[in-house]
Amino acid sequence: MGPRLSPVKVELLWFDDCPNHAEARRMLHEVVDALAPGTAVEDVNATDPETAERLRFPGSPTIRVDGRDVDPTYVDPGDYTPRCRLYWTAAGLRGVPQRNWMEAAIGAGQDTGKQGPRGD
Secondary structure, eight states: OOOOOOOOEEEEEEEETTTSHHHHHHHHHHHHHHHSSTTOOEEEEOOHHHHHHHHHSSSSSEEEEETTEETTTTOSSSOOOBBBBBBTTTTTSSSSOHHHHHHHHHHHOOOOOSTTOOOO
16 A cells, blocks of 8 residues: 555635735635645634634635745744735735645655644
């Protein structure tokens, strides 16, 4: 029997006025369907400032895999006010993360037989 893929936790955090969360959701579901079929995507509305603070929401859209931001250059801004988020991508400044970041994060989260970055 071959190695089993580890389940991953995938989250999409957004706020109501974000013009980019629908595109991010579509791309994320495409990546999940291709790399981790059957994996649920937790859709989290962080419009409420208390929710945003509790979740350490850096802006919309935010995609996390196993609690980690998919942006490999992510630095926690320390400000969790619901707002739009911009990403520095290979194509310049964009309102959604790069697809390959999602693919890498989901692939790393499923990598079996190796200890994860948190030691689990």
